[in-house]
Amino acid sequence: MALDQAGKVRENRLRRMADRQGLKLVRNRRIDVRAIDYGLYWLRTQDGEAVTDPEGVSVDVIEERLTNPPPRSTSSPSG
Structure with missing residues (x-):
């Protein structure tokens, strides 16, 4: 089942949101809808490290992660 127009837009x-955060959105290319990993996505760093579950996650999980990124750890200056 191919993505409909709304799915493509989403x-x-x-992808643009991920790019602005220095990440890359990768979609599973499998076309067999009965495959266990059909329709899964990954977020990866520019170096290729997985940010999300290495097994893949739904587009809803990707959207949640991109719209509510985890807080960055900041080190306080010693003084």
Whole structure:
């Protein structure tokens, strides 16, 4: 089942969001809808490290992660 127009727009929006956060959105290319990993996505760093579950996650999880990123750890200056 191919993505409908709304799905394509959503995926492209998430790709842009990921790019602005220094990440890359990767979609599973499998076309067999009965495959266990069909329709899964990954967020990866520019170096290729997985940010999300290495097994893949749904587009909803990707959207949640991109719209509510985890807080960055900041070190306080010693003084």
